[in-house]
Amino acid sequence: MSRLIAALYRLLYDGLLCRLPEPTAIAFGQSALRMLPLDRLPVFRLEDPRLAITLGGVRLENPLILAAMYYDPRILRRTMGLGFGAVTAKSITLGPRPGHPEPNLVRTRTASGPGLVNCNGFQNPGVEAFRASLRGFDHRVPLIVSVAGETVEDYVTLVRELGPLGELVEFNISSPNTKLVYEWSARPHELRILLERVRAATAKPLIVKLSPDFAEVNEREIIPAALDAGVGIVNYGNTRRIEEPRLSQGSGGLSGPEIFGATLANVRRTREKFGAALEIIGTGGVDTPAKAQALLRAGANAVGYFTGFITRGPILARRILEELVASA
Numbered sequence: 001m002s003r004l005i006a007a008l009y010r011l012l013y014d015g016l017l018c019r020l021p022e023p024t025a026i027a028f029g030q031s032a033l034r035m036l037p038l039d040r041l042p043v044f045r046l047e048d049p050r051l052a053i054t055l056g057g058v059r060l061e062n063p064l065i066l067a068a069m070y071y072d073p074r075i076l077r078r079t080m081g082l083g084f085g086a087v088t089a090k091s092i093t094l095g096p097r098p099g100h101p102e103p104n105l106v107r108t109r110t111a112s113g114p115g116l117v118n119c120n121g122f123q124n125p126g127v128e129a130f131r132a133s134l135r136g137f138d139h140r141v142p143l144i145v146s147v148a149g150e151t152v153e154d155y156v157t158l159v160r161e162l163g164p165l166g167e168l169v170e171f172n173i174s175s176p177n178t179k180l181v182y183e184w185s186a187r188p189h190e191l192r193i194l195l196e197r198v199r200a201a202t203a204k205p206l207i208v209k210l211s212p213d214f215a216e217v218n219e220r221e222i223i224p225a226a227l228d229a230g231v232g233i234v235n236y237g238n239t240r241r242i243e244e245p246r247l248s249q250g251s252g253g254l255s256g257p258e259i260f261g262a263t264l265a266n267v268r269r270t271r272e273k274f275g276a277a278l279e280i281i282g283t284g285g286v287d288t289p290a291k292a293q294a295l296l297r298a299g300a301n302a303v304g305y306f307t308g309f310i311t312r313g314p315i316l317a318r319r320i321l322e323e324l325v326a327s328a
């Protein structure tokens with residue numbers, strides 16, 4: 001059954017979604033997620049005790065994580081019933097941000113499959129409105145809240161305000177679309193202070209989300225500093241910065257299968273270098289069960305994806321979980 005749904009979704013994506021202008025496709029997809037009660041259909045999930053893991057001491061029913069992109073609680077709630085072991089909310093900033101003007105998302109298609117390039121620019125409602133929107137939110141699976149700031153104080157405030165809303169807290173130092181967070185990777189000394197201050201601001205397990213553009217600095221400075229500060233989980237990682245003249249900013253973050261090779265190499269190297277001291281979420285380019293398997297075999301504790309959710313549809317989680325159970 002899941003194979004059939006996956007094949008039908010490919011037809012829908014290639015035949016319709018891919019042909020609509022990007023903003024229309026996004027509006028269509030998000031409306032469908034809000035309106036269609038897909039999370040009530042058991043076919044989109046697979047429960048098996050062999051799939052359970054812990055991440056930062058938090059139990060996840062399985063190792064799949066929806067990567068940061070959505071902040072609407074109706075969508076977050078829906079995706080929590082679509083097979084993921086945890087769901088990440090979009091990175092939230094102190095104040096609301098309109099994001100970059102359109103075009104801020106374009107599609108790519110290479111031999112490796114369909115991908116995206118975005119310069120979203122942290123379009124989000126800001127901490128107050130986001131917090132209010134999550135009042136009474138029912139955590140069907142663990143929620144990972146994500147924060148993005150400019151200064152150490154921004155992060156500390158955000159982590160204090162949003163930490164209580166999630167089971168885990170991710171802090172984003174890696175989105176390439178604004179100067180807001182990307183620059184942190186180029187300032188490892190200040191980053192060490194940031195890691196320590198953020199660690200002191202919450203008792204929740206912390207995840208630092210890394211950029212694949214800074215592999216050397218990540219592994220030489222940032223991960224050791226994170227471990228010293230008591231931040232034991234890395235998400236490796238975010239999109240890769242590329243020039244893209246179709247976008248309003250002339251550049252953006254590439255996601256999807258083109259970045260998978262780097263994700264796999266980064267996860268493998270990081271596991272070899274840091275051993276069991278570190279928990280790793282492998283994110284970037286997963287759009288098939290085989291890619292999720294490969295990341296777990298290379299040493300990832302969990303696997304995140306976003307673009308695959310769009311290009312392969314909500315059935316992808318179930319397809320991956322079936323393969324994981326088959327090889328358990």
Ligand SMILES: Cc1cc2nc3c(=O)[nH]c(=O)nc-3n(C[C@H](O)[C@H](O)[C@H](O)COP(=O)(O)O)c2cc1C
Pocket residue numbers: 067068069090091105116118120122146172175209237238239254255256257259283284285286304305306307308
């Ligand atoms: C439109 C869009 C918005 C995103 N917003 C965020 C964000 O707010 N915070 C973040 O950490 N990552 C964000 N990401 C990055 C994804 O969470 C993920 O790390 C990246 O897309 C690589 O994974 P993928 O190839 O599976 O999509 C965004 C990605 C896209 C395509």
